[in-house]
Amino acid sequence: MKHTYETERLKLKILDKSYAGMVLDYYTRNRDFLKEWEPVRSQDFYTLGFHEEQLDKDLSEIESGRLLRLWIFKKEDDAKIIGSVAFGNIVRGAFLSCHLGYKLDKDEVNKGYITEALKKGIDIIFNDFGLHRIEANIMPRNKPSLRVVEKLGFCNEGLARKYLKINGKWEDHIHMVLFNKNLE
Numbered sequence: 001m002k003h004t005y006e007t008e009r010l011k012l013k014i015l016d017k018s019y020a021g022m023v024l025d026y027y028t029r030n031r032d033f034l035k036e037w038e039p040v041r042s043q044d045f046y047t048l049g050f051h052e053e054q055l056d057k058d059l060s061e062i063e064s065g066r067l068l069r070l071w072i073f074k075k076e077d078d079a080k081i082i083g084s085v086a087f088g089n090i091v092r093g094a095f096l097s098c099h100l101g102y103k104l105d106k107d108e109v110n111k112g113y114i115t116e117a118l119k120k121g122i123d124i125i126f127n128d129f130g131l132h133r134i135e136a137n138i139m140p141r142n143k144p145s146l147r148v149v150e151k152l153g154f155c156n157e158g159l160a161r162k163y164l165k166i167n168g169k170w171e172d173h174i175h176m177v178l179f180n181k182n183l184e
Contacts, residue, residue: 010072010113012070022081033106036166039166067087084102087099133177136178137163139166139171140173146176
C-alpha cells in the first residue's frame with residue numbers, strides 16, 4: 001500500500017508518529033470548530049503523547065487492513081494538515097463494508113477540498129480494498145456534510161435515533177450509504 005496519494009490540489013498521507021506535532025496543531029487550531037461535531041475530548045487529547053500513541057494505533061490498524069486514514073495537505077504546503085478522511089471499522093467476509101468519517105480545517109471549508117479528498121479515498125477503498133459498501137452517519141443539522149456525500153452519490157437509508165454521543169449529547173444521525181457499482 002502506498003503512503004502518499006495525490007489529487008489535483010492535495011496530498012493525502014498515511015502518517016506515523018513523527019507527525020504527531022502536526023496532528024496536534026491541526027486539532028488545537030480547530031478545537032472550537034470541531035467541538036460541535038465530535039465527542040467530548042479530554043485534556044489528554046490535546047497532548048503530543050496522545051497523538052503519538054494514536055498515530056501508532058492507526059498505523060497498526062492500517063497495516064492489518066481494518067482502517068484507512070488519510071491526512072489532507074495542500075500540495076503547496078506540506079507542513080500543515082488541513083483535514084482527514086477515515087474509512088474505519090472495515091469488515092471483510094460477506095459484509096465488505098466500512099464507516100466513513102472526515103473533517104476539515106475551519107479556514108478551508110467550502111473550497112471543495114473534502115469532496116476532492118473523499119473521491120480519491122472512495123476510489124482506494126472500492127478498487128484497492130475491494131469493499132462493497134461505505135456508510136456515513138451524519139447529524140441532520142450538518143447540512144454541508146450531507147451535501148458533500150449527496151454530491152458523491154451516497155443514498156439515504158434512514159434515521160438512526162440517538163446514534164452517537166456528540167459533544168456530550170446523544171444525537172440522531174442520517175445513515176448515508178454508497179455502493180461499489182463494480183461489485184453489484
